[in-house]
Amino acid sequence: MIPYGRQHITQADIDAVVDVLRSDFLTQGPVVPQFEAELATYCGAAHAVAVNSATSALHVACVAMGLQPGDLLWTVPNSFVASANCGRYCGAMVDFVDIDAQTWNMSVEALQEKLEVARLAGKLPSIVVPVHFSGQPTEQEAIWQLANEYGFKVLEDASHSIGATRNGETVGSCRWSHATVFSFHPVKIVTCGEGGAVVTNDAQLCAEMQILRSHGVTRDASRFVTVERNNPPAWHYEQHELGFNYRMTDIHAALGTSQLRRLDKYVAERNRLACRYDALLEGKALSRPTLASGNISSWHLYVVRVQNERRTCFEKLRAAGVGVNLHYAPIHLQPYYRAMGFSPGDFPEAEQYGEQAITLPLHPALNDEDQNRIVQLLHQVLNDN
């Protein structure tokens, strides 16, 4: 089976991990801060906080932003469930903004309309989570303008889009958001095995997330409240709030640091393969992804939409050894969210998208022959229908 995505591991990655295994620290050592520094520099953000998954990253970011029971978090329906679940971990209610029919990202128009309705009803969101679907940056500058107008925090879910740019601005610079989250799961652009991070330009938010990822405990003397700050005992530490164990290990960070050094190469190769798909699929009876002007995608996913017979197409491709997948069934139609009152018809663009989408294999180790075979098979199943 040709997988839809998979990791690419080099000898340098293996050596970096083995070096940590032979060192004094497996976790909480020097490699996590090094990974954070290199990630922040790459993105052009002031700070990075590494954690054990993007799901944890979304959670600590929401807690640090002050999300509370009774608050509202908005995201898009066509994402992985984690983009919405972070709100639920904080006891907040989750709602959705429909997607744009061209980019399949959050529709800024739909967001603006929904905000106006919410303002009149006195139910504005505390946090909005735009998702850079498939690696294409969201219209952050427009969303940022609305954030300033309506007073919500912006948490970008860039799990798909590390290495992408919009109008020359690197995703993760946080020029138009309060914080941005990345995933380092093996199918994503670069991997730690498991891992995630939040980048931000807000020093206070960064400090808060650092404490939350490790039990809510601090060893920073300037924060102590039960001893003299200028003369604390050497053993002293304090828990100030309820945190978690979301730490990244040095083993994972070593793999991530090594992978990060090849990020631009990976993005270039993914762009080359996406261009080849575009050319090979031109004129076929399906819709291809559209990039908004100014966007360079990191191409985590290459998704096509078929007008009908999706199930037959999908199953024939799987039977022929092509590991097609679905990204995503709309979150609001998951039984867990339906139980909160969402139902079919709530977000028609995302629902139509969810009925037509097929993710084709795309990863740096995919070769041109495999890609040709995938396109040939796709052509065949489309003609059969």
Ligand SMILES: *Cc1c(COP(=O)(O)O)cnc(C)c1O
């Ligand atoms: C993969 C993914 C996540 C979760 O990432 P983990 O690192 O597996 O927790 C969150 N949001 C989106 C959009 C993703 O694709």
